[in-house]
Amino acid sequence: MADALRVALAGLGTVGGGVVKLLDANRELITRRAGRPIEVVAVSARDRTKDRGIDLSRFQWIDDTSALAQQADVDVVVELIGGSDGPALTLARATLAKGRHIVTANKAMLAHHGLELAQAAEAAGAALKFEAAVAGGIPVIKGLREGAAANEIGRVYGILNGTCNFILSKMEAEGRDFAEVLAEAQALGFAEADPTFDIDGIDAAHKLSILASLAFGTQPAFEHVAATGIRHVLGADIAEAAALGYRVRLVGLAEAGKAGLFQRVHPHLVPIDHPLAHVTGSTNAVVAEGNFVGRLLLQGAGAGEGPTASAVVADLIDIARGEYGPPFAMPAASLVAAEVADAGERRGRAYLRFLVEDRVGVLAEIAAAMRDAGVSIESLIQRGATADGHVLVAIVTHEGPERSVAQALERLRGSPSVAGSPLWMHILG
Missing domain, CATH: 3.30.360.10 (Dihydrodipicolinate Reductase; domain 2)
Known part of the structure; x- marks a missing residue:
């Protein structure tokens, strides 16, 4: 059997602790599926003394999280610190610079720096895996x-x-x-x-x-x-x-x-x-x-110890097998900088809710704003007074451009008849 895949774990919160528990509980099964053992060899977190309900004495403790990337006996760093920048990004950059694989559950870091990290991973021939970053245990x-x-x-x-x-x-x-x-x-x-x-x-x-x-x-x-x-x-x-x-x-x-x-x-x-x-x-x-x-x-399950740890370990199994490719499904150089579509041109139906003063003419004012903006009303519902004395008015529109709805709401901005901001919810089509 091949040598063990050696893992350094940064962050020992709910998910980090779950990764250790899962590797312990399913050790034999994971080894068979990965074709080699997966072993945590080093860990790092803010508080060394905290009782996490798991035995950490068998692992090397590294106080400086960024130093995990420099450990000679580490093949993969698992980043579970969180945050778009700061220690998480420093660790990710350092890990890929050393040509080592990284697994992360950090959606904020990927959303802000995903292209940079994908380019670094491809240049290093290393894996950047992030199944746990979106929807927890769902693959x-x-x-x-x-x-x-x-x-x-x-x-x-x-x-x-x-x-x-x-x-x-x-x-x-x-x-x-x-x-x-x-x-x-x-x-x-x-x-x-x-x-x-x-x-x-x-x-x-x-x-x-x-x-x-x-x-x-x-x-x-x-x-x-x-x-x-x-x-x-x-x-x-x-x-x-x-x-x-x-x-x-x-x-x-x-x-x-x-x-x-x-x-x-x-x-x-x-x-x-x-x-x-x-x-x-x-x-x-x-x-x-x-x-x-x-x-x-x-x-x-989109979060939680078990589902998220499951996604992290699934990524580790892929790395142990040598199964990884471009992080975002195609080489980073092929990812295009897309133009931003104009939301105003989108067509759809909408639900609009107003809290209004209970007086004559309010409904006519709202209907006039809709008419002048070109919004066609499918239904209009008025309910009795709320706890604060306002009346709830709900409108469902026919299909039309979103720009027209935005213009109608703008016409009503500042109206003494309307309390607060109207609520606009799109109807999924």
Whole structure:
């Protein structure tokens, strides 16, 4: 049998500890599948004294994380530190500069620096593997890079953030509002103390930029992902969606065409007969539409110790077998810098919600703004006063250009009849 693949592990949080546990629990099976043993030989983390529930005495402890790349007895560095820059990026650069393989779960680093790191990996003849960076234990990276490699992908989209999906599912099932459910999610550990990256769509945008690169052969372009989160979704919006035959989900969607690359994370109304409408809790799901394979749906646990560690170890098994190629499915030199598609030219239907003063003429003012912007109204619903005395007005539009909807909302900006900002949710078509 070949010599062991020697691994240095940077970061011993939930996922790092899970990697050690998985390698221990499934050691014989992993060795048989990899064709050689996979052994952790060195570890690094911020706190050497913390009890992580695993025996770390058998590993060499390295205080300086960046020094892991210099260890003579290391073949692969697993980076589980997180963050788009800082120690994680320093370690990734140093590892590839030494010609060593790297496995990472760091979607932020890949979204911001993926092209640079892919170029460095190819130049060094080393692997850059990141199955765990998107959708936890779901093999979506391998699915796009290998399983669907022969297909032209029309679009890729899905539920990419478990925290948001947990919150929306809970609001839907229990008729509660966002702030209350967010507090519960934080208490249960489903949401961070500072949940901004999750609830404002940034985490999903990082993941979407990686999926778009794999699907369309474009350079990762996180800066061109338009991201809107779920913090302004009300329980009443979810109830209205249900009455109309939809469920509310935060969907990341990317399409490439003659007009350029379109990337957006935004709350959507998803038809009840669409598979994404039935993805609940902290589950993730990704849909890819290929010109020969048709619609592919990959669904499963998008985070957590076991699923994410499983994806990390799967990458290690690939490296042990010598199975790796260009990180983003084609050589970095072939990845194009795509033009940014104009969202205003996209056509679709929309759900618009307003909180308005309860007085004569308000509906006429909203309808006039829609008419003047060229927005055709399919249905208009007015509900009774909310707890703060405002009336909820919900509009579903006919299909039309998004630019017209944006113009209508701009016409209503600053109106004394409208309280706060209207909510705009796209209807998934």
